[in-house]
Amino acid sequence: xxxxxxxEEIEPADPSAAHHRACAHASAxxxxxxSKRSEGSRIVGSLAFDEAVVAGEVAARASRLVAVMADSVGxxxxxxxxxxxxxxxxxxxxxxxLRLPRLAALIDAGFSLDRxxxxxxxxxxxxxxxxxxxDWPTSEPVFTRYHxxxxxxxxxxxSEGSRIxxMSVGEIWYLNGNLPHSGICLGPDRRIHxxxxxxxxxxxxxxxxxxxxxxxxxxxxxxxxxxxxRQRRAIHALSxxxxxxxxxxxxxALGTLHFxxxxxxxxxxxxxxxxxxxxxxxVACSRASELxxxxxxxP
Amino acid sequence: xxxxxxxxxxxGLCRLPNPLAVDGDRWNRITSAVxxxxxxxxxxxxxxxxxxxxxxxxxQEAPLAATPLGRELGFLLEWTAMAPxxxxxSAVSLVxxxxxxxxxxxxxxxxxxxLLVPLDEYPHLLHVCGNALFATPWGTALxxxxxxxxxxxxxxxxxxxxxxxxxxxxxxGRVPGLSPCEWPGTLGRRRFGAAxxxxxxxxxxLLNDAxxxxxxxxxxxxxxxxxxxxxxxxxxxxxxxxxxxxxxxIDRAETLHCALLGAPKLSRVA
Numbered sequence: 001x002x003x004x005x006x007x008e009e010i011e012p013a014d015p016s017a018a019h020h021r022a023c024a025h026a027s028a029x030x031x032x033x034x035s036k037r038s039e040g041s042r043i044v045g046s047l048a049f050d051e052a053v054v055a056g057e058v059a060a061r062a063s064r065l066v067a068v069m070a071d072s073v074g075x076x077x078x079x080x081x082x083x084x085x086x087x088x089x090x091x092x093x094x095x096x097x098l099r100l101p102r103l104a105a106l107i108d109a110g111f112s113l114d115r116x117x118x119x120x121x122x123x124x125x126x127x128x129x130x131x132x133x134x135d136w137p138t139s140e141p142v143f144t145r146y147h148x149x150x151x152x153x154x155x156x157x158x159s160e161g162s163r164i165x166x167m168s169v170g171e172i173w174y175l176n177g178n179l180p181h182s183g184i185c186l187g188p189d190r191r192i193h194x195x196x197x198x199x200x201x202x203x204x205x206x207x208x209x210x211x212x213x214x215x216x217x218x219x220x221x222x223x224x225x226x227x228x229x230r231q232r233r234a235i236h237a238l239s240x241x242x243x244x245x246x247x248x249x250x251x252x253a254l255g256t257l258h259f260x261x262x263x264x265x266x267x268x269x270x271x272x273x274x275x276x277x278x279x280x281x282x283v284a285c286s287r288a289s290e291l292x293x294x295x296x297x298x299p
Numbered sequence: 300x301x302x303x304x305x306x307x308x309x310x311g312l313c314r315l316p317n318p319l320a321v322d323g324d325r326w327n328r329i330t331s332a333v334x335x336x337x338x339x340x341x342x343x344x345x346x347x348x349x350x351x352x353x354x355x356x357x358x359q360e361a362p363l364a365a366t367p368l369g370r371e372l373g374f375l376l377e378w379t380a381m382a383p384x385x386x387x388x389s390a391v392s393l394v395x396x397x398x399x400x401x402x403x404x405x406x407x408x409x410x411x412x413x414l415l416v417p418l419d420e421y422p423h424l425l426h427v428c429g430n431a432l433f434a435t436p437w438g439t440a441l442x443x444x445x446x447x448x449x450x451x452x453x454x455x456x457x458x459x460x461x462x463x464x465x466x467x468x469x470x471x472g473r474v475p476g477l478s479p480c481e482w483p484g485t486l487g488r489r490r491f492g493a494a495x496x497x498x499x500x501x502x503x504x505l506l507n508d509a510x511x512x513x514x515x516x517x518x519x520x521x522x523x524x525x526x527x528x529x530x531x532x533x534x535x536x537x538x539x540x541x542x543x544x545x546x547x548x549i550d551r552a553e554t555l556h557c558a559l560l561g562a563p564k565l566s567r568v569a
Contacts, residue, residue, distance in 0.1 A: 067336055068347050073513065127509060186509055234501030240494035245454045246520040248399045249345065253502070253517045256509040
């Protein structure tokens with residue numbers, strides 16, 4: 001092992017997690033999302049690699065105990081491979097020490113690493129999803145994030161506002177953390193993404209050695225169209241069972257509908273507010289408001 | 300409802316003969332020890348619960364063998380061993396609750412009482428057993444009878460820690476050393492009426508592959524707020540899945556039901 005703290009001691013951390021946002025940005029006034037100023041997540045480059053070999057390399061990591069991804073529901077985990085403030089050795093050297101030589105080569109080939117902060121694997125399978133959220137509450141980015149799918153399947157989707165999309169192996173995606181977004185694995189398949197966080201960069205492709213704009217991927221239509229009036233009534237009827245104890249579970253029961261119906265991912269927090277208000281339960285209202293603030297920011 | 304001597308084993312809140320006191324240094328050791336990744340929560344978990352095995356007895360005559368963590372937190376195993384039910388303990392674990400989490404209704408190991416012993420005063424840690432909602436003040440234990448279903452819920456801003464002690468005796472009608480609890484224990488809940496039933500039925504219009512387990516979890520929260528039996532969510536979930544007419548959801552409901560009850564899943568006859 002090279003100099004620096006052994007990587008096994010790295011604390012798994014998710015700076016975009018709700019509790020981090022609540023603590024770190026408590027004093028920062030949040031701003032509404034300005035879609036004209038905030039460009040959506042998109043393909044910014046590509047990487048060619050032997051999928052099977054890399055998948056085999058990361059499979060061994062996937063079987064380790066890892067931190068549960070904050071804000072996730074179901075089978076999700078974060079494996080922190082390198083972080084700038086805990087490991088003195090360069091990322092590639094660290095990954096090779098972790099028996100991830102091809103991953104190390106991938107990162108070196110694709111990115112300029114001088115402002116890199118974190119190298120992590122985001123792993124999920126079996127209907128796991130991440131609650132709709134913004135990574136930071138203001139328009140000033142806190143980090144620049146790239147996703148590199150290593151293992152995925154057609155059933156693995158991401159969302160941003162009303163849009164759903166799939167990230168394919170070989171693509172490098174820039175994710176705009178300022179926009180409400182979510183992710184889901186709609187089946188038993190496993191999804192493993194290499195996720196690189198950099199200091200806030202001037203452009204979405206600034207960290208890439210060979211940027212190559214690729215648009216927003218193939219459009220994916222939502223299978224079921226608009227919510228029916230009966231479904232909307234069913235959502236609001238949940239006020240009869242809403243309480244201060246089950247706001248998270250109500251949010252999670254409704255939080256995946258946007259992958260199938262024509263609603264934005266963040267609308268779940270509007271529903272939560274409305275359900276709580278109809279219930280007349282002050283604790284439920286307070287809790288719903290807390291969840292909205294934790295995941296979307298705002299007063 | 301008494302586990303301290305009755306004609307048939309019934310779950311209930313009990314007073315501990317030797318309340319478990321944890322002082323400052325021991326708290327530090329516990330909180331340090333549990334701040335690590337753990338295997339994924341079991342099928343009964345809603346949210347991230349952590350379970351740390353401390354000791355297990357290999358056979359009736361065998362000693363209680365400590366795990367590495369059990370040796371590190373030896374005072375917890377010592378307390379267990381010194382309790383009147385100590386000789387009958389088959390397994391001990393330390394459980395850290397999920398925040399805003401709960402457990403789905405589930406049974407303990409067959410032929411065992413399960414004692415849930417809070418390490419501190421946690422008014423936000425609640426349990427449902429049968430058709431009753433319990434708080435478990437420090438110095439008490441919720442004794443869950445063999446085969447009984449129970450759910451736990453943590454509804455505060457702090458994690459709650461409790462010992463989970465599995466006890467087996469030849470006389471399964473009682474757990475040695477436990478005595479009636481003089482604290483109220485049970486808490487009031489709202490009536491589950493037509494509006495609530497309609498809300499649950501309405502979930503059927505929102506049910507899909509992606510949210511079945513999430514809707515199941517929401518149903519499992521109901522006994523904490525409403526006067527329904529802890530097993531009712533299992534029935535409601537199967538009814539929702541059945542009304543969907545979707546074989547895969549019916550199958551998932553049945554799989555969950557069997558896993559939570561520790562029962563084998565019956566093969567379908569074509």
